[in-house]
Amino acid sequence: MYKSAFVPADILIPATADMRDWSVIACDQFTAEHGYWDKVRDATSGKLSTFHMIIPEAYLNDAPVMNMAASAESVMESYLSAGIFETLKNTFVYVERNVTGGVRHGLVGALDLDAYDYSRNSNSLVRASERTVVERLPARMLTRERAPLELPHVMVLIDDPGKTVIEPLRRKTSSMKKLYDFDLMEDGGRIRGYQVPDHMIPDIMNALDVLSERGVQIVVGDGNHSLAAAKELWEKTKKGLTQEEAAVHPARYALVELNNVYDQGIIFEPIHRVAFNVCPPRLLEMMKEKICCDDGREIEYVINGKKSGRLRIRGKSFGSMIEQLQNFLEEYAAAVDGTIDYIHDEDALFRVTKENDSIGFLLHAMDKADLFKTVISDGIFPQKAFSIGHARDKRYYLECRKIK
Numbered sequence: 001m002y003k004s005a006f007v008p009a010d011i012l013i014p015a016t017a018d019m020r021d022w023s024v025i026a027c028d029q030f031t032a033e034h035g036y037w038d039k040v041r042d043a044t045s046g047k048l049s050t051f052h053m054i055i056p057e058a059y060l061n062d063a064p065v066m067n068m069a070a071s072a073e074s075v076m077e078s079y080l081s082a083g084i085f086e087t088l089k090n091t092f093v094y095v096e097r098n099v100t101g102g103v104r105h106g107l108v109g110a111l112d113l114d115a116y117d118y119s120r121n122s123n124s125l126v127r128a129s130e131r132t133v134v135e136r137l138p139a140r141m142l143t144r145e146r147a148p149l150e151l152p153h154v155m156v157l158i159d160d161p162g163k164t165v166i167e168p169l170r171r172k173t174s175s176m177k178k179l180y181d182f183d184l185m186e187d188g189g190r191i192r193g194y195q196v197p198d199h200m201i202p203d204i205m206n207a208l209d210v211l212s213e214r215g216v217q218i219v220v221g222d223g224n225h226s227l228a229a230a231k232e233l234w235e236k237t238k239k240g241l242t243q244e245e246a247a248v249h250p251a252r253y254a255l256v257e258l259n260n261v262y263d264q265g266i267i268f269e270p271i272h273r274v275a276f277n278v279c280p281p282r283l284l285e286m287m288k289e290k291i292c293c294d295d296g297r298e299i300e301y302v303i304n305g306k307k308s309g310r311l312r313i314r315g316k317s318f319g320s321m322i323e324q325l326q327n328f329l330e331e332y333a334a335a336v337d338g339t340i341d342y343i344h345d346e347d348a349l350f351r352v353t354k355e356n357d358s359i360g361f362l363l364h365a366m367d368k369a370d371l372f373k374t375v376i377s378d379g380i381f382p383q384k385a386f387s388i389g390h391a392r393d394k395r396y397y398l399e400c401r402k403i404k
Contacts, residue, residue, distance in 0.1 A: 004208035005115035005125045005217055006156075006258055008092055008201060011108065012085040012149070012400040013193075017048035019182045023191075023396045024051045026153035026223070030391060031057045036186070043185065048084060050151055050397035055143055065139045073146045080148060085400065092196040092204065093179065094169045095257065097265065098189035099393040104265025107166050107196075107204070108399050110253035111156060111218070113234045116227065118220075120379040126156070126218040129371065130381045132228045140229035148404045150230075151397040152255040154223030155388065159214070159372040160260045164207040167260065172200065184396050191396070219375050221259065221266075221388050222395065230254040255401040261368050268371075269387040270363040272349045275329055277338040280359040287311065291328050297321040302360035305350045318366050319374035319381040325361065326382045342384045 014022055021044050030036040037056045044051040052075040055068045079085070093108040116126035144150065158165060169176075176194035183190050196204070211217050220227055230251075238246045246252060259266055275283065280303050288311070296312035299321075315321025333340050343349045346362065353360040366386050374381060388394075 002205045002209055003212045004205055005112045005212070006107075006208060006256075007110050007112065007205075007253070008090045009110035009253065009255060009401055011088045011091060011093055011255070012402070013088065013093075013179055013398070014048060014084050015086040016084060019180050019398075020185055021047040021049050023182075023184055023188075023398045024049060024054070025184075025186065025188060025392070025396050026394045027054045027056045028153070028223075028226075029394050034058050040186065048079070050400075053079075053147075053149065053151060054397065055139070060139065065142055069143045069146050072143065073148070076147055076149045088179075088195055091198075092201065093399055094166075094173070094176065094194045094196050096170075096173075096192045097393075098191070099265050099267075100189075100390050101267055102264045104259065104389075104393075105166050105170060105263055106155070106257040106259045107169075108152070108193075108255065108257050110401070111154075111227070111256045113231050113252055113254055116231055118224065118228045118231065122379065123215070125212060125216065127216055127220070127375055128224050128228070128380050129157075129219050129221060129375060130224050130385060131383050132224060133383065136225045137229045137232060140226055141233055144229055144233055144403070148402060149400045150255055150403045151400050152223075152257060153395045153397060154227050154254065154256040155221045155395055156218045156227075156256050156258055157221045157261045157266070157371065158208075158211055158218055158258060159262075160207075160211060161262050163260060163262065164210070165204060165260065166258065166263070168203070169194075169196065169200070180398070187392050188396055189393065191398070193398070216372065216376060218258070219261075219371060221261075223256075227254055227256070250401070250403045253401075255399065257395055261371055265389075266368070267389050267393075268366045268368065269344060269389065270365050271384045271387055272343045272346065272360060272362055273325065273329060274341050274343055274349060274352055274358055274360040275333055275338055276341065276355070276358045278333065278336055278357060278359060280357075283332055283359060284309075284311075286332065287328060291324045299325070299364070300362040302349060302353045302362060303358075304356070305354040307362070317374040317377050318370040319385055320378050322363070322385045323378075323382040326384075329361075344387060 117124035118128035
């Protein structure tokens with residue numbers, strides 16, 4: 001009996017669809033860019049596509065969520081009735097994805113929601129990486145509750161510096177069945193998928209079991225809120241089940257892609273901060289009094305569009321340093337009627353801080369070893385602590401699984 005929270009699953013892939021039309025990026029990307037999603041909508045019109053089974057967050061204000069969820073459910077039912085899927089029984093899909101800076105290697109399988117707890121002080125085998133904003137869960141829960149299928153954009157991470165779980169598969173693709181190999185739409189890079197044969201699964205599970213002995217086996221990287229919604233629905237569902245029914249119910253699991261934090265294709269991008277409508281000298285003065293120390297973690301600040309100095313902020317971990325900064329900025333901005341924004345691109349931070357009443361803070365990219373250290377020592381990261389790769393490198397919907 002394996003101890004891992006990540007297990008093989010019955011995975012569905014389309015048997016006849018044009019995969020470039022079928023696969024679209026995660027619904028929580030390009031949320032402020034209607035034009036991106038309009039292009040995807042036009043490109044997939046009248047075609048088999050995951051676009052018709054999701055609700056892009058850019059469209060959330062365009063129509064009632066209930067109506068959009070009903071439309072997605074209807075498409076899922078029609079695809080199932082039409083028999084467009086091939087079922088890969090009790091398996092993993094090994095994925096190679098060309099992304100900015102290299103190739104990301106992953107393993108698609110099922111995550112046991114009974115082993116996952118997204119609360120800050122969780123001691124579960126699977127934990128969140130950032131604070132869950134409960135107000136963001138209802139729309140995701142509504143979509144999943146109605147759906148007969150799930151499509152994963154959740155990426156979860158293991159701390160495997162020895163590269164024992166996923167990386168051995170890189171040398172074995174010649175003996176696997178290739179499921180797909182194509183260019184993703186809208187500059188998403190190329191992706192290849194292989195079905196992991198039965199005889200390779202025990203080695204994967206044994207290596208995962210070794211990682212589970214550390215207390216925390218898996219940390220959620222992308223899709224924290226989608227996985228939290230799945231967890232909430234499972235807790236609701238299992239109340240009406242016997243122990244035997246709950247053990248095998250498909251809603252107990254969520255399909256995810258597993259990645260090694262040390263994979264060359266996993267790149268942690270910093271998310272910078274900017275405060276508007278503030279007095280930078282006064283803000284810096286108070287900041288030095290309240291959260292700075294000589295042996296703290298270093299950040300740079302930007303005034304008038306230029307790097308203007310460095311500060312060291314208290315924090316026993318990367319995440320706790322960001323939390324100190326975040327709490328201070330929120331309190332200060334509230335006191336002076338200022339605002340805070342989050343900037344991914346360094347050049348953009350220089351542009352927006354050319355205003356005299358603004359100040360930006362450049363954060364360094366997180367060291368990969370800091371992810372699990374922070375989750376273990378501090379529980380979770382504050383919101384907007386880091387990003388995994390660029391927007392177009394985020395996971396595209398492709399595989400599916402029945403959850404009813």
